[in-house]
Amino acid sequence: MKLPANSRPFAGKSMTLKECEAVCRKNCSCTAYANSDITGGGTGCMIWTGELMDLREYTQNGQDLYVRVVASELDTSKDVWTTLNYAFSHSQEREFHLEQKLQHLRKGTSHLPDYLREFKTICDDLAAIGKPIDDRRKVFWLLNGLGHEYKSFVTTMLKPPTPSYKEILPLLQSHEAWTTIHDSENMTQSVAFMGQCNNNRRNSFNKKHKFNQAYTPDDIPKALAAIQIGDSQDDAWFLDTGASAHMISDPGKLIDFHAYYGNDTFMIGDGYTLKITHTGDAILDTKSGNFKLRNVLLAPELKKKLFSVSQFTSDYPCVFEFVDGDFVVKDRNTRNIVMEGTRKGDLYALNALKLQAFFSNWN
Secondary structure (H helix, E strand, O other): OOOOOOOOOEEEOOOOHHHHHHHHHHOOOEEEEEEOOOOOOOOOEEEEEOOOOEEEEEEEOOEEEEEEEOHHHOOOHHHHHHHHHHHHHHHHHHHHHHHHHHHOOOOOOOOHHHHHHHHHHHHHHHHHOOOOOOHHHHHHHHHHOOOHHHHHHHHHHOOOOOOOHHHHHHHHHHHHHHHHHHHOOOOOOEEOOOOOOOHHHHHHHHHHOOOOOOOOOOHHHHHHHHEEOOOOOOOOEEEEOOOOOEEEOOHHHEEEEEEOOOOOEEEOOOOOEEEOOEEEEEEEEOOOOEEEEEEEEEOOOOOOEEEEHHHHHHHOOEEEEEEOOEEEEEEOOOOOEEEEEEEEOOEEEEOOOOOOOOOOOOO
């Protein structure tokens, strides 16, 4: 008899037996078809391709098997089962091999696009034999293979709700772009953060400091022009009274993030606009606690983390006081100092090292 020892039979995960038969009859290369779960009587369909033969039906142990064979070449139904079981066992071996390969795949020193391409190829091979990987395991194995340098990104992605595989790919690519930009030593282009100015908030902030002779309201917006793309990495938040929202470049720092579909952009010194890809919240860590920064925009090409004073004073009952090159953030009601910062060159940086107590009426 002529039955193929095909180790990669086609599998239709949701096909009924009648649908499976219809597919087989339309395909001149179809040699045999059966339920994919041979021992358990599942409703899936497995199709082997090979030489065109006549259709015969055989039953063994309650499992229907449909095989196209030449009557003169058919000896017993046992021959059919022996050949098909051999082919099916090879399919199971390939499934096990591919899953093991996927679980142990590591990015290592390879480039991210190469790693993602290999990961997708293995997933596609599993789907081709009727064993697709569910989305949750696909996300976990993808993150698991990234390595220690992606620790912060992986930790953020695994916090519930975990993004889907389709959602996590652009986030990972944005993180990679951010890392590449910050690792570059040859880029010396200056950045001037223009942002979305809110004049009412800025004027309100200036009025709070009208008795503070050490405070110069134009220092912070002008000083942002001193930010260099080639600067060494600094994890501090730099104050900006002109921005209406906080802004970062590392997607690994965002929580509760969402894709951004607006048209707003931020302009750098040479007139090039920076694209906003996502929005979300961020956690500001301190030695004695942490709290949430709301309305954070993600622009992967931005060098520094920018702290919107107007956004923060809208979210929390606080005031900023600048004295002798330093500044403090106080609870508006209790006047307790909750955070401190210093001047770094032409910029004011939030130390975030001291958090005496959370704001008195903070919800």
